[in-house]
Amino acid sequence: MSEAVMRRSVLKKQQLVEEIKEKIDKAKLMVIFDFTGIDANAMADFRKEIKKNNAEIKVIKNTILYRACNGTELYDKIDIFKGPSAVVFAYEDVVAAAKALKEFLKENEAAKVKAGLVEGSFVSAEGIDALASLPSREELLAQLFATMMAPVTNFVRVLNAVPQKAVMVLNAIKEEKEKQG
Structure with a gap:
C-alpha cells in the first residue's frame, strides 16, 4: 500500500471520528448496543421506526467509536467497545428513543444494550432500561x-x-x- 493511500485512509478515519464526535455532542441520548443476531431487514425497519423519534442508528467500528468517545464518560469503559456495536443517537425525546430500542431488542433477544450517555452522563444498560420504562x-x-x-x-x-x-x-x-x- 502506498504512502498516499495510507494517508487518505487515515484522513478518512479522522473525518469519520469527527463526524461521530459531533453526533455524540449533539445527541441528548446515545445508546451503544450489540446487534448480534439482527438481520439487515430488521435493522432497516428499526432505522425507519427510530427516525420518527428524531433519532438515528449507526453501525460503527469499535475503534472509530472509541476514539470518538474520547472526552466522554464512556471512554474509560473499554469493555463496551468489544463485539459488534451499533449506536442510537436521539436528538429530542430520549424516552421515546429508549422505548423504541427496548421494543426492538425484545424481538431480537441475542442483541443487548451495552451502555450509553444521557445528556453527556454515563448510563448503564440497566439505566437505559429504566429510562425506557418512564412515561x-x-x-x-x-x-x-x-x-x-x-x-x-x-x-x-x-x-x-x-x-x-x-x-x-x-x-x-x-x-x-x-x-x-
Missing part, C-alpha cells in the same frame, strides 16, 4: 396539566354546589308547603 413526554405533560387543573376543577365544583344545594333546599321547602297546604 413518554406527552404522558408526563398530560399528568402535569391534570395536576395543575385539579385545584381549579375542584373550586368550580364547589361554586356549582352552593347554588345547587340552595335550589334543593328551596325545592324541599316548596314540597313541604304543598303537603301542608
Whole structure:
C-alpha cells in the first residue's frame, strides 16, 4: 500500500471520528448496543421506526467509536467497545428513543444494550432500561396539566354546589308547603 493511500485512509478515519464526535455532542441520548443476531431487514425497519423519534442508528467500528468517545464518560469503559456495536443517537425525546430500542431488542433477544450517555452522563444498560420504562413526554405533560387543573376543577365544583344545594333546599321547602297546604 502506498504512502498516499495510507494517508487518505487515515484522513478518512479522522473525518469519520469527527463526524461521530459531533453526533455524540449533539445527541441528548446515545445508546451503544450489540446487534448480534439482527438481520439487515430488521435493522432497516428499526432505522425507519427510530427516525420518527428524531433519532438515528449507526453501525460503527469499535475503534472509530472509541476514539470518538474520547472526552466522554464512556471512554474509560473499554469493555463496551468489544463485539459488534451499533449506536442510537436521539436528538429530542430520549424516552421515546429508549422505548423504541427496548421494543426492538425484545424481538431480537441475542442483541443487548451495552451502555450509553444521557445528556453527556454515563448510563448503564440497566439505566437505559429504566429510562425506557418512564412515561413518554406527552404522558408526563398530560399528568402535569391534570395536576395543575385539579385545584381549579375542584373550586368550580364547589361554586356549582352552593347554588345547587340552595335550589334543593328551596325545592324541599316548596314540597313541604304543598303537603301542608
